Amino acid sequence: QVQLVESGGGVVQPGGSLRLSCAASGFTFSNFGMHWVRQAPGKGLEWVTFIRYDGSDKYYADSVKGRFTISRDNSKNTLYLQMNSLRAGDTAVYYCAKDPSPMGGYAFDIWGQGTMVTVSS
């Protein structure tokens, strides 16, 4: 079945780094754009970043621009999020989500279960 499984979350000190992974299965990963979306505890949803099907274009929320980097390895069916210079405000559940389109479409049609990132000293 179509599935996204995130990993790599944990507790990190302010200023630290973390890399999240999202393993895709059940669909042709290389045909679709992919996103990261986060949700701080008790708060709403915030779109973080998007990468096109072939990695040729990327977009970022202003809140993470210059600190986070999205990438993908289509040979491994895996999406990544490299997070540097982490702040307390980055504490959230991070979801990877599939786009219905290769170029950035109209919704998030498949979501992973999420991985928790806690930034604290």
Add this chain to the structure above:
Amino acid sequence: DIQMTQSPSSVSASVGDRVTITCRASQRISSWLAWYQQKPGKAPKLLIYTASSLQSGVPSRFSGSGSGTDFTLTISSLQPEDFATYYCQQANSFPWTFGQGTKVEIK
């Protein structure tokens, strides 16, 4: 950035009730709007895309309407499994943005 404003923030309703949630965009977004349902501790689930298209597998009691700046999600007859938080989201332009959410609670 495009701001998305949902109303109400919460609604109390009974099983069988008709529930309507509205979402307003700060600028015109054509029909590039989606609706999601989220239950506690779970990932969001896509219900509606391009304002009125029902995602595969979603019950027909859910419907969406609107275009431009004003949109509506309607649950025609609320079921016990529909008690959750609902979010709208614009996909007209990056950064994609969400409404603040509407919690549908049991009356």
